[in-house]
Structure formats: C-alpha cells, structure tokens
Amino acid sequence: MPHRDLADPFGTAALREGILSAWASSPTRLREDAATESDYVRAGYRDRVLTELAQNAADAAARAELPGVLRVWCDGTGLHVANIGEPLDEPGVHALTALRSSGKTGGVGRFGVGFTAVLAVSEEIEVRSRTGSILFSADRTRAVLDDHGLTAPAAGVPTLRLAWPSTTPPVEGSDTEVVLRLRPDVDAGALLAAFRDEAYDILLELPALRTVEIDGDALERTEHDLDNGLREIGIGDRTWWEHTGPSARWLVPVVDDRVRPVRRDVLRAPTRSDEELSLPALLVADVAMQPDRRRILPGTPLDRVAAGYARLVAALPADQRLDLVPEPGFARSEVDGRIREAVLEELRTHPWLPAADGGADLLPDRANALPGLTDELAATLGGVVPGLIAPELCRPRHAPALAAVDVHRLGLARLAEMLAGHDREPQWWNRLYEALTPLVTDAVAAEELASLPVPLSDGRTVTGPRTTVLSTGLQEIGPLRMPWVRLVHPDAAHPLLARLGAGTVTAEDLLADPALVTAVEELDPDDPGFGDPGLGDALSAEALADVVLRLVPLVPPSAVPRELGALLLPDTHGDLVPADELLLPGAPLAEVLVDDAPFGTLGPAVADRYGPDALRAVGVGWGFTVLRADLPTGPDHDLPDEDLWWDGLDDDPETLVAVRDLDLVDDGHWARALTLLAADPATAETLTDPAGYTAWYLRTHAVLDGRPLGHYRFADDTTFEGLLDPCTHPDAGAFRAALAGTSIDDLDLAQTLLDRLADPEASPGPAAIVAAHTALAAAFSSGGLDPESVTLPDGVRSLAGSVVDATDALVADRPWFAGLIPHDRLVVGGPGTATALSEVLDIAVASAVIEAEPAEPGRRTGWDREPAAILASTVTGVPLPRGRLALHDRLVVRCTGALTGEHEVDWWVDAAGTVHSTPSGLAAALVALRETGPSAP
Structure with missing residues (x-):
C-alpha cells in the first residue's frame, strides 16, 4: 500500500472509536486493558525491548525472504530501531492494538503482546513503515480519556490500545522504523550498552537476522558448513x-x-x-x-x-x-x-564415543574406559580388549562424564583378567609392560596387576609376575628352556615385572641352581632325556647342554659349578661322555698325556657351535683345567695325592686353586706340559704359590731330564748353588715356586742334598753348605721327614768345603766352640740347629767330646767397666750382659778329648759361666751370647 502523508491508511480512527466505545460501555474493560498492559511491562516483557523488536524484524525479513538487518541508534531522546523486510500492514496494526492476538501466521511472535516491552522505556512510540506510520502516546491516550469523560485507571493508561496515524516515513534504507521517545529516567548509553551485549544472542537465536548494528557498531552473522x-x-x-x-x-x-x-x-x-x-x-x-x-x-x-x-x-x-x-x-x-x-x-543410546583403534564410534554401554590409557597402551591392547575408547577420553577429569553415560570403567585387575589366555609374541608382552608402567603409580595398582600374564623363556605363559624370575644379562643369548624355573622370556623382560614382584636371577644363579645340577648329574648316557616329573617337561641331554653352554659364557669360569663337568656331550663317535672327560679337537693337552688317559675328543659340531670358552668352562679340556673351591675342609676334590699335600698344611686354605689331571702327564712330556701351564693365565696363576697344591705336585712329581722338578733351583737362586742344578726350561720363571727353595719338604730332595754334600765332585760355597745343613735340620727336626728314611753317606761337608769323614766331623753346639774347631772338621748349620744337625748327620757335638778351659784366669772385671765392652755394645747394638767377664790380652784354651792341645781363641765361656775374651772378641761374644746365653747349646 503506498504511503500517504495525511491519510489514515490502517484505519486507526475506526480502531480508536471501537476501543473507546468498549471502554465507555464497560469501565471494567478499560481497567482490565490497563492492568494487562502494565503486567506485561512489569513482568512478562521486562528487559526485552530489543528482543521483541528483533523478533518482529526477523519475521519481517523472513516473510520478505531477505537477510535481515536491524539497526539501533539514539537521536537525542529518541531510540530508533529500523529493519528491512515486509512492511507494516493493517493486520499488523490490529495486532499491535489488540494485546491478545497477532496477525502473524508464521515466525516467532504469535501472540501480539511482545510489543508491550517498549513501554519499559517509552510512553510515546512511533512505528514508521514505507506502507504507513502509526503513533502510540500515553499523553494523547490520557487526553482522549478525559475528552470522553473516562477516568484513567490507577495502573496507568493502556498506551498501546489507541493508535494514531503518522506522516513520518522510515529512515532511508529501511522498511520499518520504530522510534521510542525515552522517558527522562532512562539512561540511553546504558541501554545501548545492554543492547550491544544482547546483540550476540539475538543473532544466534534469530537466524533470519544477518546483521545487528548498535549505534554504529555492526555485528554480522556468518555461517558455513x-x-x-x-x-x-x-x-x-x-x-x-x-x-x-x-x-x-x-x-x-x-x-x-x-x-x-x-x-x-x-x-x-x-x-x-x-x-x-x-x-x-x-x-x-x-x-x-x-x-x-x-x-x-x-x-x-x-x-x-x-x-x-x-x-x-x-x-x-x-x-x-x-x-x-x-x-x-x-x-x-x-x-x-x-x-x-x-x-x-x-x-x-547412540554411538558417539571414539574407539581407541580408530574404528566406528562406540555405544557407551559397549565401551570400556581404562583410566590413564595412553596411545602406546591402546595400540598394544588392540584386538585384546574390545570396546576400548580413545586414550584422550580416559583421563581422570573425564571420569564423571563417562559415568554419567554408563561407560564401563576398566580397572587394572579386570584388564589383567582379560589378558589371560591370549597368545602373543614375547615382544608384544614387553610393549604391553612398557605401556602399563605409567599406570602403576602405587602399591594398590601393583596389587591389581598381580594376575598379569607373563611369558616364560621355555614357551609357557603363566599367571602372576610374583611366580617368575627375571634374568639379568641374558638378553643376548635368547630364550632358555628350563622347566624347573619360571624364567621370564628375555624378549618380554621389563622392569615393571620386578615392581610387580618378579624375582631377579643372574646367569650365575641359574647355573648354581640345585635343580640344574641335579638334572646334569642324573643324565643317563643311554637315555637322552632326563628329569623328575615334578620338574616339568624332561629335557634331552642335547637340550640341557644347550642351556648350560649358553649360560656359562656370561659368568667367570670360577662361578661355573664343578658338578657341571658331568654334563653329557657327544664325542667323535657320537657317544655321550661327561664334559670333564673330553678334550676339544686339537687340544694341546692331548700331546702331553699318557696313552691311556681317560679322555675322549669332543664332537666337532658341538665345538663349532659353542666355541672353546664355553666348553672349557664346563670342563672340556684344551689345556689343563683349574679347580677352584672356596673354604675347602679336606682333601675331597679328586686331585691326585691331594691327601699327601693336605697333610703338610698347617691350616686349611681359604681358597683351593689347583690344576687337575697332572697325574696323567707322561713323564717324557713334562717340558711341554710346563710350557702349557705357563702359557695359560689361569694355570699360571696356580704356579705362584709355593705352598699351593699345583706347585707342590710339580715339585714332587714333574720330571725334567730324569730328575724331579723340585731338585732344580732357579738360575738366580744361590741358596743351594753347587748342590742343585739350575732349571734351564725357558718358562722356569713362571713355575719358580715349584723349584727347590730354601726348605725341604720331601725325602728325595733331602737324600739328594745329603748325597751332593758328600760328593767330592760338587763344589758348593760356604753359604750353600750352611743353607743345606739348615734346611736338612729343619726338615727332620720338625717331624715332616723321617730320618730313618734316608741313607746317610760316609762323608759330610765341612765349613771349609771339604768332605770329611763323619766320625771326624764336629758340630759346634756352643757358639764359642766355632772358633776352636778347625774349619775342615767343623759342620755348621743356622742358629739353633746344632743338635738337630748332629742327629740328622749322625756326627758328634763338640761339647760332648771336647773338654777345654782357659790356660790363664785373665783380669776379672765387669762388662760396664770396660771401654772396649761399651764400644762393642754400642757398635753391635747388643745390651751389656750382667755376667762375669775376664779379659785377656791373648786367650789360650787347653783342650782334651776329640781335640787336644792349646788353641788360641777370641772368646770363651768356662764351666762356671764366666766369659773370657780378648778386646777384639768382645763384639762377637756379645752377639753370640744375646742369642744363646752362656749355657745355650
């Protein structure tokens, strides 16, 4: 309908007359309309000015099929709200004045009452449209009531019941404009600020509106799929x-x-x-x-x-x-x-939960949430735990939401149960344990995983880490089949299992396991299997050997139980033979053994497969084998003549380290055998202890050039020089402890020394003669050797180096006799050996066959009164004795018995215990008397 300036295009006059007539005929109707309008303003439509006007704008735009635009601004006291879309029409005007009805057949506002919201801020409202404009005014309504003799109700006049035509068109660019003259108590700035905040909601709620502009600030709604x-x-x-x-x-x-x-x-x-x-x-x-x-x-x-x-x-x-x-x-x-x-x-009731495996979304009642689930754990559990939701939804903060939709919470204990019975590669289990580790944060979580499956090295999978053991250092050798121990498969081993109660074993522990030792000892060469049913599946000798020979390279040779020498291995004929009765192919030990040595040769296939080090560790021979035993208690180690060596020990050794099978060396091959012993560090170590078994056995049993090794001296050792020949073997330095030393521990060496001492062809020096006599006296006097077991020669060696008839020889059993007896008759040993030496050599002691006294009494004095004595004490460091002293310028002793005549000496002790001495003899007397005393033998 075109706009007409002074016309009444919407018939507002007729509307007013009808409403006024109704009010005049029924004052109650007037009060009811006023009260209804007041209620809408104060209650139903409070604070909804922009919302209600925006709804009308959205409906107008929708009916015109245009993107809605709503513009709001203030002009002085006027609030302007303009929109584009279908303009005002007569049914719309009727709806605005009716309060209880609407002319709309679609859109939002169905009841025609929302427009009353404008009364919250204004009592003069103008609706301008390109089809015509109308005006609502509280003042004009009040005046009309007065003109018609009607009294305004206490609730106020019903402003929106009477409309008047207006000639003002809407602002350019809009189809409809609502102008509200704000009441003086309304803050326009605050109102516009509230409209700005509300604009976001309006554009969300009313899709027909595309743009809302508040006082020049435009908000535009955009959307895309x-x-x-x-x-x-x-x-x-x-x-x-x-x-x-x-x-x-x-x-x-x-x-x-x-x-x-x-x-x-x-x-x-x-x-x-x-x-x-x-x-x-x-x-x-x-x-x-x-x-x-x-x-x-x-x-x-x-x-x-x-x-x-x-x-x-x-x-x-x-x-x-x-x-x-x-x-x-x-x-x-x-x-x-x-x-x-x-x-x-x-x-x-609908699927929307993302699956951990990336598959179709899950229904909540078919979904499982594992608290703490990670991407790694989810990937590992794929195909094992059905209905597992994505890890990002399994965090603690999501627990209430998951519970609200009835998603099942999967605990660690339930997870462990669900894993039972699944057959997976050990590497898969290792990945699982790695992925589970972050979830095991306390003892409670560890307890929940008590029934977690664990794959074993022998191919079984068992329940519960606490029943298993982890190996350390076995990853390189791969799985081992040991039915008697629940050993975790090395590819599955993980630190988490230790946290869950798994024990820890080393290769050394496994080798020392009594069950393994028993299994080895019970192997029957005629029955390739073994085992007590209680130990699980039986292992063949080959399988058991495989276990042992893969373990032994991981431990020191000393840690391999010697009982494992019973491990059955095939020889070159295919027969099963204990490992310690076999030699490696090409073993140099075979070159030095007697022809009937009880050793076979290992089959070459086994030697090639496991290598010499592993095989030697269990006793297969290459060179000589070393036996090691801590805290031994007796000669029970199957060493040849071990009991004889043990009888010669003062105390049990803390560790027994000895070379085995020395009794099997052919006497003609000892030179080569000694070379082998010296070349191997393990056996060379046993040669360094003179009191050790190996050195003892070599000293008493090894033969070089027809003589026992112990009858040779080391080239640089001069103790028995001239009596024993030096050892010329090139490796003599390595087995020096097995050569003759300073002591004698066997009868053959004692007999040899006795014979060489009596041999005029030998030319020992005085030091060697004394050393030999000292050693012989010690060997026989200690009870180590029986004097009756040797044959004494007719002659003995004097200090002068000559061989003297035993009946003429004398032992100086008193130190002062040593200066009296001629050196060619004097037989001397170390201090304190005189009696023992006379018994060993069956020769007389001087004090028993010679009587002697000083020819002159000398000058009686005291030790502390003689400057020469003081000087001797100072020089020798020997304290002065308290006994009597007689000084002589020249001391002569008269002798009878085995030695007669007068003999000049430097010092002497008479029968009364008085020391006689020349000034030059005082020092010798002091030293001798310090050790023996005046009457010592």
Whole structure:
C-alpha cells in the first residue's frame, strides 16, 4: 500500500472509536486493558525491548525472504530501531492494538503482546513503515480519556490500545522504523550498552537476522558448513558450532577450534526464557511457551528436543566429545532436569564415543574406559580388549562424564583378567609392560596387576609376575628352556615385572641352581632325556647342554659349578661322555698325556657351535683345567695325592686353586706340559704359590731330564748353588715356586742334598753348605721327614768345603766352640740347629767330646767397666750382659778329648759361666751370647 502523508491508511480512527466505545460501555474493560498492559511491562516483557523488536524484524525479513538487518541508534531522546523486510500492514496494526492476538501466521511472535516491552522505556512510540506510520502516546491516550469523560485507571493508561496515524516515513534504507521517545529516567548509553551485549544472542537465536548494528557498531552473522556435518556460526570475533535437530538447534562456543562448554544458560524458544539450564551447549528449541515466552506451557513434552544431540557430540574432535556431556549435579530447574535426562538418554543410546583403534564410534554401554590409557597402551591392547575408547577420553577429569553415560570403567585387575589366555609374541608382552608402567603409580595398582600374564623363556605363559624370575644379562643369548624355573622370556623382560614382584636371577644363579645340577648329574648316557616329573617337561641331554653352554659364557669360569663337568656331550663317535672327560679337537693337552688317559675328543659340531670358552668352562679340556673351591675342609676334590699335600698344611686354605689331571702327564712330556701351564693365565696363576697344591705336585712329581722338578733351583737362586742344578726350561720363571727353595719338604730332595754334600765332585760355597745343613735340620727336626728314611753317606761337608769323614766331623753346639774347631772338621748349620744337625748327620757335638778351659784366669772385671765392652755394645747394638767377664790380652784354651792341645781363641765361656775374651772378641761374644746365653747349646 503506498504511503500517504495525511491519510489514515490502517484505519486507526475506526480502531480508536471501537476501543473507546468498549471502554465507555464497560469501565471494567478499560481497567482490565490497563492492568494487562502494565503486567506485561512489569513482568512478562521486562528487559526485552530489543528482543521483541528483533523478533518482529526477523519475521519481517523472513516473510520478505531477505537477510535481515536491524539497526539501533539514539537521536537525542529518541531510540530508533529500523529493519528491512515486509512492511507494516493493517493486520499488523490490529495486532499491535489488540494485546491478545497477532496477525502473524508464521515466525516467532504469535501472540501480539511482545510489543508491550517498549513501554519499559517509552510512553510515546512511533512505528514508521514505507506502507504507513502509526503513533502510540500515553499523553494523547490520557487526553482522549478525559475528552470522553473516562477516568484513567490507577495502573496507568493502556498506551498501546489507541493508535494514531503518522506522516513520518522510515529512515532511508529501511522498511520499518520504530522510534521510542525515552522517558527522562532512562539512561540511553546504558541501554545501548545492554543492547550491544544482547546483540550476540539475538543473532544466534534469530537466524533470519544477518546483521545487528548498535549505534554504529555492526555485528554480522556468518555461517558455513563444516566437514564434520556441523555448521560454524561467526558473530564478530566469536564462533559457535551448530547442529540442527528435528526440534532444536544446539550451539556450543568455540575458541581456537576447541569447544568451551556453557554449563549455565537458559532455554531459548527461540529467544531467552526464564527456564534455567545447566547444559554444556546452548539450546534453541521449538517448544510451546506461555504468552510472555518466559516459561514453557505446563505439560509440554521435552524429550524430543534432545534428538540429534549425540550427532553433535559425535561430530566433535575425539578429545572434546566428553566436554558436551552434562556434568553430574542438581538440575537448575524442572525443565533443566527433564532436558538433561533426555540428553543423557540420547547419549546412552547412540554411538558417539571414539574407539581407541580408530574404528566406528562406540555405544557407551559397549565401551570400556581404562583410566590413564595412553596411545602406546591402546595400540598394544588392540584386538585384546574390545570396546576400548580413545586414550584422550580416559583421563581422570573425564571420569564423571563417562559415568554419567554408563561407560564401563576398566580397572587394572579386570584388564589383567582379560589378558589371560591370549597368545602373543614375547615382544608384544614387553610393549604391553612398557605401556602399563605409567599406570602403576602405587602399591594398590601393583596389587591389581598381580594376575598379569607373563611369558616364560621355555614357551609357557603363566599367571602372576610374583611366580617368575627375571634374568639379568641374558638378553643376548635368547630364550632358555628350563622347566624347573619360571624364567621370564628375555624378549618380554621389563622392569615393571620386578615392581610387580618378579624375582631377579643372574646367569650365575641359574647355573648354581640345585635343580640344574641335579638334572646334569642324573643324565643317563643311554637315555637322552632326563628329569623328575615334578620338574616339568624332561629335557634331552642335547637340550640341557644347550642351556648350560649358553649360560656359562656370561659368568667367570670360577662361578661355573664343578658338578657341571658331568654334563653329557657327544664325542667323535657320537657317544655321550661327561664334559670333564673330553678334550676339544686339537687340544694341546692331548700331546702331553699318557696313552691311556681317560679322555675322549669332543664332537666337532658341538665345538663349532659353542666355541672353546664355553666348553672349557664346563670342563672340556684344551689345556689343563683349574679347580677352584672356596673354604675347602679336606682333601675331597679328586686331585691326585691331594691327601699327601693336605697333610703338610698347617691350616686349611681359604681358597683351593689347583690344576687337575697332572697325574696323567707322561713323564717324557713334562717340558711341554710346563710350557702349557705357563702359557695359560689361569694355570699360571696356580704356579705362584709355593705352598699351593699345583706347585707342590710339580715339585714332587714333574720330571725334567730324569730328575724331579723340585731338585732344580732357579738360575738366580744361590741358596743351594753347587748342590742343585739350575732349571734351564725357558718358562722356569713362571713355575719358580715349584723349584727347590730354601726348605725341604720331601725325602728325595733331602737324600739328594745329603748325597751332593758328600760328593767330592760338587763344589758348593760356604753359604750353600750352611743353607743345606739348615734346611736338612729343619726338615727332620720338625717331624715332616723321617730320618730313618734316608741313607746317610760316609762323608759330610765341612765349613771349609771339604768332605770329611763323619766320625771326624764336629758340630759346634756352643757358639764359642766355632772358633776352636778347625774349619775342615767343623759342620755348621743356622742358629739353633746344632743338635738337630748332629742327629740328622749322625756326627758328634763338640761339647760332648771336647773338654777345654782357659790356660790363664785373665783380669776379672765387669762388662760396664770396660771401654772396649761399651764400644762393642754400642757398635753391635747388643745390651751389656750382667755376667762375669775376664779379659785377656791373648786367650789360650787347653783342650782334651776329640781335640787336644792349646788353641788360641777370641772368646770363651768356662764351666762356671764366666766369659773370657780378648778386646777384639768382645763384639762377637756379645752377639753370640744375646742369642744363646752362656749355657745355650
């Protein structure tokens, strides 16, 4: 309808007359209209000025099929609200004045009463449209009432019941403009500020509006479809993701591509109501509302509004989906409780939970959440634990949301049960243990995994780490089949198992296991299998040998139990023979053994497979084998003549280290055997202890050039020089401890020395003669050797180096006799050996066959009174004795018996114990008497 300046295009005059007639005929109707309008303003439509005008603008734009634009600005005291779209028409004017009806057949405002919201800020309202304009005025309404003799009600005049035509057109660029003359108590700036905040909600709630401009600040709504089926809504710098269901639209704010749950809002139908909600998303629903659109109509069904919510959640990135599950808690209203329950039921009955394996989304009641699940653990558990949800949803903060939709919480104990019976490679179990490690944070978690399956080295899988043992250092040799021990497969071994109670063993522990030793000892050469049924499956001799020979390279040779020498291995004929009765192919030991040595040769295939080091560790010979035993208690180590060596020990050794099988060396091959012993560090070590078994055995049994090794001296050792020949073997330095030393521990050496001492062809020096006599005296006097077991020669060796008849020889049993007896008759040993030496050599002691006294009494004096004595004490460091002293310028002793005549000496002790001495003899006397005393033998 074209605009006419002074005309009344909408018939407002007739409308006024009709309304005035009704009021005149019924004052109650006037009061009712005034009260109704007042109630709408004060209650139903309070604070809804922009919302109600925006609804009308949205409906106008929708009917005109135009993108709606709403502009708001202030001009002095006038608030202008302009829009584009279908202009004002006569039914619309009738609806505006009717309070209880609307001329709209679609859109939002169905009841025609929302316009009353403008009365909250204005009492003079002008609606300008390109089809005509109308004016509502409280003052003009009041004047008309006065003109008609009607009294204004106490609630005030019903301003929006009477309309007058206006000639003012809408602002250029708009189809309709509402102008509100603000009351003096209304703050225009605050009102516009509130409108700016409200503009975001209006553009969300009313899709027909594209732009809202508040006092020059324009907000525009943009939207586009996303690949996930959602629509992205942009308003200014804010973003929402929207999903449209059959009866509702759901919108959730988004910041940096991540949803920000709302948690607290109101039902929008489509604009905000007073029905409080606690949902994570904004709900714009098509539900029946009361006329003021603040509350739903009683009995309105709400379950349909949740339809499609699960699709909204399923469209989100996996790690954000649980953010849109309503949080547990009390509902904010009855409506909130009903919608929350409908939403949760929607989520419970539709698949939307992302699967850990990347497959189809899961229904909550078929899903499992493992708290703390990681990507690594999820990848490992794929195909083992059904219905496992994505790891990002298994964090502690998501637990309430998962519980709200009835997702099953999978504990570690249940996980351990679910893993039982699954056949997987050991590497898979290792990955599982690695992935489980971050979840085992305390003793409770460890206890829950008490029944975790563990693959064993022998191919079995058992329940519970506490029943297993972990090996250290066995990864390189691969799995071992040892039925008697629950050894974790090396490819599955992981520190987590130790935390869960698994024990730890080393290769040394496994080799020392009594069950292994028993199994080896019970092997039957005629029965390739072995074992007690209680130990599990029987192992063949070959399988048992494989276990042992793969373990021994991991331990020091000394840690290999000697009982493992009974391990059966095939010889060159294929017969099973104990390892310690075999030699490696090409073993140099074979060159030095007697022809009937009880050794076979190991089969070459076994030698090639395991190598010489492993085989030698269990006793297979190459060179000589070393036996080691800690804290031995007796000669029970199967060493030849071990009991004889043991009898010669003063104390049990702390460790027995000895070379085995020396009794099998051919006497003609000892030179080569000694070379082998010296070349091997293990055997060379045993040669360094003169008191050790190996040196003792070589000294007494090894033969070089027809003589025992112990009858040779080391080339640089002059102890028995001239009596024993030096050893010329090139490795003599290595077995020096096995050569003759300073002592005699066998009869053959004693006999040899006796014979060489009596041999005029020998030419020992005085030191060697004394050393030999000292050693002989010590050997026989200690009880180590029996004097009756040797044959004494007729002659003995004097200090002068001559061989003298034993009947003429004398032993100086008193030190002062040594200066009296001629050197060619004097037989001397070390200090204190005189008696023993005379018994060993069967020669007389001087004091028994010679009587002698000084020819002159000398000058009687005291030791401490003689300068020469003091000087002798100072020089020798020997304290002065307290006995009597007689000094002589020249001391002569008269002798009878085996030695007669007068003999000059430097010092003497007479029968009374008086020391006689020349000044030059005092020092010798002091030294001798310090050791023996005047009457010592």
